[in-house]
Amino acid sequence: MVPLSYYLVLSGILFACGVTGFLIKRNIITIFMSIELMLNGVNLSFVAFAAHWHALSGQIFVFFVMVVAAAEAAVGLAIIIAVYRTRETLNVDHVNLLKL
Amino acid sequence: MLHLTLFLIFGAICVAGAVNLLVQRHPINAALSLVAVMASLAVEYLLLGAEFVAAVQVIVYAGAIMVLFVFVIMLLNAGEEARTGGSRVAILFGIPGMLAGSLLGAWVLITHSGTQEVPAGALPGPPREIANLLFHDFLLPFEVTSVLVLIAIMGAVVLAARPESVEQQKREG
Numbered sequence A: 001m002v003p004l005s006y007y008l009v010l011s012g013i014l015f016a017c018g019v020t021g022f023l024i025k026r027n028i029i030t031i032f033m034s035i036e037l038m039l040n041g042v043n044l045s046f047v048a049f050a051a052h053w054h055a056l057s058g059q060i061f062v063f064f065v066m067v068v069a070a071a072e073a074a075v076g077l078a079i080i081i082a083v084y085r086t087r088e089t090l091n092v093d094h095v096n097l098l099k100l
Numbered sequence B: 001m002l003h004l005t006l007f008l009i010f011g012a013i014c015v016a017g018a019v020n021l022l023v024q025r026h027p028i029n030a031a032l033s034l035v036a037v038m039a040s041l042a043v044e045y046l047l048l049g050a051e052f053v054a055a056v057q058v059i060v061y062a063g064a065i066m067v068l069f070v071f072v073i074m075l076l077n078a079g080e081e082a083r084t085g086g087s088r089v090a091i092l093f094g095i096p097g098m099l100a101g102s103l104l105g106a107w108v109l110i111t112h113s114g115t116q117e118v119p120a121g122a123l124p125g126p127p128r129e130i131a132n133l134l135f136h137d138f139l140l141p142f143e144v145t146s147v148l149v150l151i152a153i154m155g156a157v158v159l160a161a162r163p164e165s166v167e168q169q170k171r172e173g
Helices: A004-024 A028-053 A057-087 B002-023 B027-047 B051-076 B085-112 B127-137 B139-160 B163-172
Strands: none
Touching: A004 A028, A004 B002, A004 B027, A004 B085, A028 A057, A028 B002, A028 B027, A028 B051, A057 B051, A057 B127, A057 B139, B002 B027, B027 B051, B051 B127, B127 B139
């Protein structure tokens, strides 16, 4: 038996690590991975609440979050490839102008 | 008791992987620690009795999405992250801000959310019932997601295509 708040604290820690990575990382791929980490933290709290209230729809929402994350990863990585082709760098500090 | 022990072990692996993602400077190492986070999260889902979500987590997240990440890292030949002025400012403000925010959040959760417990395997979530929900109550969102995935596939192909090949297609078509 694990208290619900333990699951929520774990998911909060994962989300906070994702936010920190988003803030301190300069490599665009690692920033993208931090976003995935945040999504995982949210998924954990969805499943924990679903188990707590015996409601299966929480798991359905996790399924939809995963599908959206997969679509977002495909498009985002394609954008990263396009950025790398035009700028020849992955550092976000060097990608700060809209115009080349 | 066993349940709590397993939760703590895999939760620790999870947090260690997440912190390792922040510490590592090579993207490949960060990607592999993210795989560790996702695999241990799948075990947490199993502890909650959500077998379907655990299976999808391993197949879609730890499998498909991370393979995509590793593939792109190798394709772009990404090396070690360079330190810049912006990253120093970000570390200076990012880490204290995250620590303050997460401590506040954890304090609020632990003091205000009570201690109702989630029993092991609490959720009657066999794939059959999930499929029932997915294809009856959530049929419209499910179909809309399929359109979303289709659009994402087309967008990825268009964005990642080489510019010269797109121009060539325009000339031909």
